[in-house]
Amino acid sequence: MNETTINSLKEALHHSPDNIPLRLLLADNLVLLNRLEEAEIEFSSILKKSNDIKAKVGLAKIYFKKDSFSACNVILEEVIESGTRDIDVFVLYAKGLLKENAISKAKEAYQKALAIDANFFDEELDSQLRTKNNKDISDFDEQIDSRFLQKPSVNFNDVGGMDVVKKEIELKIIKPLLHPELYKTYGKKIGGGILMYGPPGCGKTFIAKATAGQIKAKFINVSLNDILDMWIGNSEKNLHEIFELARKNTPCVLFIDEIDALGASRSDMKHSSGRQLINQFLQELDGIENSNEGVLVIGATNTPWSLDSAFRRPGRFDRIVFVPPPDEKSRETILKIKLTNKPTGLIEFNSLAKKTENYSGADLEAIIDIAIEQKLESAFEDGIPKPLETSDLATAIKKHKASTQEWFSSAKNFAMFANDSGLYDDILAYLKIKK
Helix, strand or coil, X not given: CCHHHHHHHHHHHHHCCCCHHHHHHHHHHHHHCCCHHHHHHHHHHHHHHCCCHHHHHHHHHHHHHCCCHHHHHHHHHHHHHCCCCCHHHHHHXXXXXXXXXXXXXXXXXXXHHHHHCCCCCCHHHHHHHCCCCCCCCCCCHHHHHHHHEECCCXXXXXXXXXXXXHHHHHHHHHHHHHCHHHHHHCCCCCCEEEEEECCCCCCHHHHHHHHHHHCCCEEEEECHHHHCCCCCCHHHHHHHHHHHHXXXXXXXXXXXXXXXXXXXXXXXXXXXXXXXXXXXXXXXXHCCCCCCCCEEEEEEECCHXXXXXXXXXXXXXXXXXXXXXXXXXHHHHHHHHHCCCCCECCCCHHHHHHCCCCCCHHHHHHHHHHXXXXXXXXXXXXXXXXXXXXXXXHHHHHHCCCCXXXXXXXXXXXXHHCCCXXXXXXXXXXXXXXX
C-alpha cells in the first residue's frame, strides 16, 4: 500500500462519498500505514451515517494503538452486546482490559474467544492469563501478582510543584516508613491509611506512585473494577486477596482509586452485599486477622463527604490530604511533559501556565488535544504538518474551561456548612474563604 493507492481511494470516494465499503477500505489501509488520525476521521464519518460494526471495531483498534484503552473497551462492549462471534473482537477486548488491570474481565473475554475456537492461541494473552505448565486458564494467581505489583521508577523529584502535598506526605507517611526503629521504640505501627481527595484529574494516582518510589516500596494500583464481581461473596474475596498480596510484599503502597464508590455510607446502601463489602474493607484496614505492618493504604476520592464515617476512625484513613489543581509551576511542567515528542515551535510555557489557573492535569491534556485537532484540519488541506505554537494552545484554552470549577462549587458548600471537624479547611484556604 502506497500513497498512490491512498490517493486513488480518496478520489473514488470524492465521486461516491456514501460508499461505505470503499471508505472502510481506505480507513483500514490508513491504519496499516499508521496514519491513525486520518483513519479515525474516516471511521467516524461512517458511524455518523451507519451503525457499522466494522467501523466500530476499526475505531476501537485506533484507540488501542493510541493507548486510549477505556474508549477502546467501551466501543468493543457495544460490539459484543450486538452478538458478534468475531474472535478478533474478544481478543482485542481482553488485551484492552489487561491494559486497565481488569484481570478477571480479561480472563472472561479470552475464555469467550477460546469458546469460539478451542484451538486459538494468542501468545500475549496466554503469557499473562495462564501459569507456566498449566493449560487451565482459571489458574492465574501468579499473573495477578505480576500485573498488580509494580516497582515505581518515579519519586517526588518527578512531581512538579505540589510542595504542600509532598510535605504532608513526607511528615505523615514517608518518615515513619524510613525510620521504623524510632516508631517501634514508642510502640507505633508502621503503615496505616491516608485519604487523598480533590477534583478529578489532578494527579492523585501519580503522587501515590511517587510516594512508593520515594520509599523504594512495591506499588499496587487497583480500581473498583478489579474488586467488584457479580457473584455474591467474590468481591469480598477479591478485596482480601489484594490486601494479602500487599502484606506479602512489604513495604508496600496499596493505592485504591475511586474509594468513594467502594466506601459509600452504609446507611445509603440498599443491598446487603454492598454493606458486606464495606465491612470486609474495614476489617482489612484494621488488620484484625492479618497484620498490616509495612502496608500503606492510600485511598483517592473526588467526594470525601460520601465516605462512611467509619473509614476516618483512628487506624484507618485518619490522615487526610487535599490534592488541589496543579499550581503554576506544576502546570508548566505538565505542559512540557505532554508536548514531548510532538511537533512544536517556540512555546511560551510560563505564559500558558498563567492562563490556566484551576486547570487540572486532564484539562491541560485536553487543550493540547484541541490544539492538535486544529492543526490536523489545516494539515488535511495541504498535507503539510505544522508545529504547535503558543497561539494554538492559547486559542484552545479559550475553548476549554477548567473542569475543576464544578467540583469546587459542590465542595464549597460542604466546606462552609458541613465542616464541624475542620475536615475541609484546606478547601476554604484554597478558595481564600475565611472561616
